[in-house]
Amino acid sequence: MTDADQTRDQAREHAVETALGKLDLDTKTRLLAGQDMWSLPAIPEIGLGSLVMSDGPVGVRGVRWTADDPSIALPSPTALAAAWDPALARRAGRLLAQEARRKGVHVVLAPTVNLHRSPLGGRHFECYSEDPYLTGAVGTGYVKGVQDGGVGTTVKHFVGNDAETERFTVDCVIAPRALRELYLAPFEAIVTQARPWGVMTSYNRVNGTSMTENRHLVNEVLRDEWGFDGYNVSDWMAARSTVGDILGGLDVAMPGPTTVYGPALAAAVRAGEVPEGAVDAAVRNVLRLAARVGLLEGAPPVVAEPPEAIDGQALARELAARGCVLVRNAGGVLPLDAGSGRTVALIGAAARDARILGGGSATVFPERVLSPLDGLTAALPPGTLTYAIGADPSEELTPAGQGFALRAVCRDASGAVIGEGSLPSGQVQWIGDDLPAGAAYETMATIEVTGRFVPRESGPHAFGTRGLGAFALALDGEVLWEGVQEMGDEADPFEAFFGAPSERARAVLTAGEAVEVSLTYRVPDMSTLPLKAVMFSLLHLGPRRDPDELIAEAVEAARAADTAVVVVATTERVESEGFDRVDLRLPGRQDDLVRAVAAVNPNTVVVVNAGSPVELPWREDVAAVLLSWFPGQEGGAALADVLLGAVEPGGRLPTTWPAVLADAPVTEVVPTDGRLEYREGLFIGYRAYEARGVTPAYPFGHGLGYTDWAYESLEATAESVRVRLVNTGSRPGREVVQVYLAPPAGDPAGDPADDRAGRPASRLAAFAGVEAGPGESVEVEIPLPARAFEVWDEGAGAWRRIDGTYEVRAAHSHADTRLTVTLDL
DSSP states (O other): OHHHHHHHHHHHHHHHHHHHHOOHHHHHHHHHOSSSSOOOBBBGGGOOOOBBBBEOSSOOOOOOOOOOOOOOOOOHHHHHTTTTHHHHHHHHHHHHHHHHHHHOSSSEEEOOOOOOOSSTTGGGGGGOOOOHHHHHHHHHHEEEEHHHHTTTTEEEEEEEEOOOOTTOOOEEEOOHHHIIISHHHHHHHHHHHHHHHHHOOOOOTTTEEGGGGGGGGIIIIIIIITTOOOOEEEEEEOOOOHHHHHHTOOOOOOOOOSSSSSSHHHHHTTTSSHHHHHHHHHHHHHHHHHHHHHOOOTTTOSSSOOOOOOOHHHHHHHHHHHHEEEEEEGGGOOOOOOOGGEEEEEEEEEHHHHSSSSBBOOOOOOSSOOHHHHHHHHHSTTTSSEEEEOSSOOOOOSSOTTTEEEEEEEEEEOOOOOEEEEEESEEEEEEETOOTTTOOTOOOEEEEEEEEOOOOOOOEEEEEEEEEEEEEEEEEETEEEEEEOOOSSSSSSSHHHHHEEEEEEEEOOOOOOOOEEEEEEEEOOOTSSOEEEEEEEEEEEOOOHHHHHHHHHHHHHHSSSSEEEEEOOOOTTSSSTSSSSSOOOOOOHHHHHHHHHHHHHHSSSEEEOOOOOOOOGGGGOOOOOEEEOOOOOOOOHHHHHHHTTTOOOOOSSSOOSSSSSSGOOOOOEEEBBEEEOOOTTTTOHHHHHHHHHHOOOOOOOOOOOHHHHHHEEEESSSSSEEEEEESSSSOOOOEEEEEEEEESSSSTSSSSBBBBGGOOSSSSEEEEEEEOTTTTTEEEEEEEGGGGEEEETTTTEEEOOOOOOOEEEEEEEEEEEEEEEEEEE
């Protein structure tokens, strides 16, 4: 910290203490409770503005959940991690800070740094990796970037939210060593290296204690041990105990206005259940955050002038390309030669209707989306590209979008219109004060989603609903269905609101002929609810053609083309917040489609549009497999860049891809009697595959470029490794040099009677990216963190260095070691 930085920091602390001294108890406790869904109250008498938070991590949605307020949509965090480039993550963070400032947001609720413990985790597209070191490095870059722009971050979900099933109540039972070396490790790295301004505590319990009340992990570890001085905010609706939460180190309970803080906390102080000093500590953390983002008078913001403006579309395109992982390229079928006049058959529903992000609270609404069909149409010469659907990954209804022009009309009990607004999709997602002008929960009796639909295909169209409550569905003025959808067995609100759709009616329509559509929703009494919200959807599904017929058409298109590019994908019903996966299979007939296309075209390239691993039973039968993850709004353009060789596929796998689910070392994500025991200890991901001798489909760190590299020399000390390598191919390229350590034989911290308690055979210790032109050599020095030689000693409750002879491996992937040396400590 420079002298100038230290002076500004001292000025902020002085302003915080001055402001705190002017507040009475009721005002202080009110500041710790959300005033609505996304913000804390302003306190004008001390010069404090209202602090606004917003979901991330792929974009900044703002306080409105609507496509009317568009946001840049970046690739999924798995794609960002696949670039293995903290500097690139920092640039992404700076762009999101720019987006936050544009939308009046002061704190982004991101990044998510929980681990890929099991491939069945439904929200893993929003996390980075199975490895704590890689997760911490990418997360550190992201946090630094956002805060470079003067916007706060909240690193989440602290800690143990590694699956979605029963996430509100599950008790994650994690041994101290695994907790420290795996699940806490990315949080520790980010806190100590990036100094985030916020952390979000998770819904779950860890070893019997709710995380919002976990004074050991929050006060003793996060704050005292790691030196965290930011604010600790609950996950939304996670705070359940006034006394337990404030004494457990929770600063802010969200959302408001009804929370366990506010008047309830003031009453607890007056009753002697909570010392006022605990409230003061929490308020101090909130005021410090406000000072840092420029919301407290007399306190200089950390960033007075934001960084230079970033072209969001250009960076989104770059990120998507850099995250693409080429896991197979038999015969060098890629890159394609766009200028040769060779023909390409593009196949797959996801090639036309792009899946750009996962489901749940990470959702943002971009101004535009470039599909693979858009990208390749623009990049290839006219007349060289054909398209066939082939197979649709989903037979379910989805929110009304293509062909619909809708608005939402709010009426009171007399039928008078009290508010209305446009509705770019069929989803109504109004939370808190996010209502059309003039509308209010107290006076709304009905909400009608109404407008015109112009179908692009003739035949039977299905219409339906998603959400809870009473509905009436009409087409051209005729009521086709009326009824009530009640809560089922779903334990998670996201499963109820974003889960399985319900088909309500069908109508035969003609392509190009408009019809009037209406879905009326009866607003329930919300007077007793802690959070007022309206969430429901008008759904639609176009005519379904015979799947065999669609595959046959795709086969003929592939047979007639020089190259077939098949895009396969998961759906929102497979990867989303609120539920975990039940298998790793691609939905629908997509596997059949790939097999059929590969049988007639030896130059079949498969693009996998999924946020986390899926089974690829045909992977050895196709020429190339490219993982595009959820690529964000510019994914189609980035895909064209990679397929045609304008950009190298720069990604490496941030998580191991199993051949089949049965090979995955951890498949238990469903609690038993409310407990989820992490019995595997330290052995998740590549550590477990190595210990069990199981070969995955694609190992951790794997990824092919468009050139080759020879590793020439490796030197190692306890502080760093030095690697020299040469680009032996004919194109410029980027290599990710991965450094793994194999520890000394025997592990004093392990229990000889239980080899699961021992140290993994190897683990990622460091990495660095290098670039070179054809024939060029490059040398890189990569620092080794001291923690790479340490283990958590459960008996001593401390980190302990393990001396001995280590094997240091310079590798292209965990399964592809290029050079080794020994290192004696």
